[in-house]
Amino acid sequence: MKSSFFGVIQRVGRSFMLPIALLPVAGLLLGIGASFTNATTIESYGLQSLLGEGTVLHALLTVMKSAGSIVFSNLPILFAAGVAMGMAKKEKDVAAISGVIGFLTMHATINAMLELNGLLKPGAMVDGALGMSVGINSLQMGVFGGVLVGLGVAALHNRFYKIELPPVFSFFGGTRFIPIITALTYVIVGMVMFYIWPTIQHGIMDLGGLVNRAGYAGTFIYGFIERALIPFGLHHVFYMPFWQTGLGGTAVIDGVTVTGAQNIFFAELASPNTQHFSVEATRFMAGKFPFYLFGIPGAALAIYHTAKPENRKLVLGLLLSATLTAVLTGITEPIEFSFLFAAPLLYVLHCLLAGLSFMLCHMFNVGVGQTFSGSLIDFFLFGVMQGNAKTSWMNAILIGIPLFPAYYFSFRFLITRFNFKTPGREESGEETKLYTRKDVEAAKEQAAIQRLENTHGVSELIIQGLGGVGNIADVDCCATRLRITVNDDSLVSDALLKQSGARGVIRKGKGVQVIYGPHVTLIKSNLDECLQAAI
Numbered sequence: 001m002k003s004s005f006f007g008v009i010q011r012v013g014r015s016f017m018l019p020i021a022l023l024p025v026a027g028l029l030l031g032i033g034a035s036f037t038n039a040t041t042i043e044s045y046g047l048q049s050l051l052g053e054g055t056v057l058h059a060l061l062t063v064m065k066s067a068g069s070i071v072f073s074n075l076p077i078l079f080a081a082g083v084a085m086g087m088a089k090k091e092k093d094v095a096a097i098s099g100v101i102g103f104l105t106m107h108a109t110i111n112a113m114l115e116l117n118g119l120l121k122p123g124a125m126v127d128g129a130l131g132m133s134v135g136i137n138s139l140q141m142g143v144f145g146g147v148l149v150g151l152g153v154a155a156l157h158n159r160f161y162k163i164e165l166p167p168v169f170s171f172f173g174g175t176r177f178i179p180i181i182t183a184l185t186y187v188i189v190g191m192v193m194f195y196i197w198p199t200i201q202h203g204i205m206d207l208g209g210l211v212n213r214a215g216y217a218g219t220f221i222y223g224f225i226e227r228a229l230i231p232f233g234l235h236h237v238f239y240m241p242f243w244q245t246g247l248g249g250t251a252v253i254d255g256v257t258v259t260g261a262q263n264i265f266f267a268e269l270a271s272p273n274t275q276h277f278s279v280e281a282t283r284f285m286a287g288k289f290p291f292y293l294f295g296i297p298g299a300a301l302a303i304y305h306t307a308k309p310e311n312r313k314l315v316l317g318l319l320l321s322a323t324l325t326a327v328l329t330g331i332t333e334p335i336e337f338s339f340l341f342a343a344p345l346l347y348v349l350h351c352l353l354a355g356l357s358f359m360l361c362h363m364f365n366v367g368v369g370q371t372f373s374g375s376l377i378d379f380f381l382f383g384v385m386q387g388n389a390k391t392s393w394m395n396a397i398l399i400g401i402p403l404f405p406a407y408y409f410s411f412r413f414l415i416t417r418f419n420f421k422t423p424g425r426e427e428s429g430e431e432t433k434l435y436t437r438k439d440v441e442a443a444k445e446q447a448a449i450q451r452l453e454n455t456h457g458v459s460e461l462i463i464q465g466l467g468g469v470g471n472i473a474d475v476d477c478c479a480t481r482l483r484i485t486v487n488d489d490s491l492v493s494d495a496l497l498k499q500s501g502a503r504g505v506i507r508k509g510k511g512v513q514v515i516y517g518p519h520v521t522l523i524k525s526n527l528d529e530c531l532q533a534a535i
Helices: 002-015 017-037 039-044 056-073 075-087 092-116 142-160 167-172 174-213 215-228 235-244 261-270 288-306 309-329 333-340 344-363 376-382 393-418 437-454 458-465 494-499 520-534
Strands: 130-133 136-139 250-253 256-259 472-477 481-486 504-508 511-515
Touching: 017 039, 017 056, 056 075, 075 092, 075 142, 092 130, 092 136, 092 142, 092 174, 136 174, 142 174, 167 174, 174 215, 174 520, 215 235, 215 344, 235 261, 250 261, 256 261, 288 309, 288 333, 288 344, 288 376, 288 393, 309 333, 309 376, 333 344, 344 393, 458 494, 458 520, 472 520, 481 520, 494 504
Parallel strands: none
Antiparallel strands: 130 136, 250 256, 472 481, 481 511, 504 511
């Protein structure tokens, strides 16, 4: 059971690789674009002539921000399709589109439930509870919602993609059944999540009250929870009340009452009377800088060094781009997701060290704020350029320096001690293995033997009737017939094709249509598997 569980986890982690590979570039576009189009940043440093509205640079940076933002805004649906495709055993394209259908159906159902219960009105839900998912106003579920859909769709797909229905419904059998059962299933899932998810969100808000009452320990709890909620997309629900409401504090600045940690920081930034930025406000922001700038590079280096020597070049590009994205822009998901599912214990450790970083910054009066991330850009603009006397930014560096070896040695020890399958550590025979060409050829040969032994001869007859594997250029199907392109039509045998159960054969040059009836999708799936195994 344990082996099976970790095998599934490995497959889930592998299915994350496609959307993860996109995140570093999207993060750079979003981070740089957002940082240098921020009105407060431009005004604070007198950069209106260079970066203000109407300038060429502002237009270019706005485009960059928009291009990067669209990826992160739609990350949940990308994971829904990616996980479904990665976890599907066969017919992965059908699984991917079904993942999208499941995601849309679930959120459309939640939206309908919210509207029926009058919860889409302003103030009806706690701030941050709702969010837009591909244009649907729904509960804010983040990447967790996408993963929930992807895993469910993959399970449905692997169970039903070869289903045979009664003759009257046979057109809807095989792979055509997957989008249907997905849509029906996720109507129910959407209804269930409508009742469950708000309870989770309210629990997070209650934790926020605990944080405020617990001093340094509360700051540690804040940092831990904020990081732990990243995979669930609920970190916004948690930290926004601290940043934008009285939960994050109240201060009188130049005669004006300001509430919310981030609002207090920017009001102090604009004030000529600020002697030192309020640490009671920045304790909800400053803690990110040490582990973003030092801890995450240490974790990445540990993952690289524990990868097998022959695989290090393969993982270097992923780790390097993901680390640079985290450091330069504060977008940490690319590096975090690279070990989250492969080694959940590492993520727990990461959350603990993040909480420690927040607590130490609070204790040592680090007064550096941020726009939306703990990036090097924000650290330079709102820490270094403000002067150490007002921000104590040097203390953040002193906290960060020991975090690098703390991350490196702890990650390295746990990876090797528990043999976590972080990128580049796949073992021979495991699904996540980075196969050599020799391995692939051997696996294909063995699969071909097993496939021919396990089929009822139908696919083998079709292949023989079409002149053999080498004569088949393309295979597709419509509602009732296989549509095949062959290299040499003289090798096609109508008699063999009819022995396979075909009701008729239509030939037009190199185009061959073999009529089977509405269950043709099941025949095509078996045929594709045989062809793939025999290549």
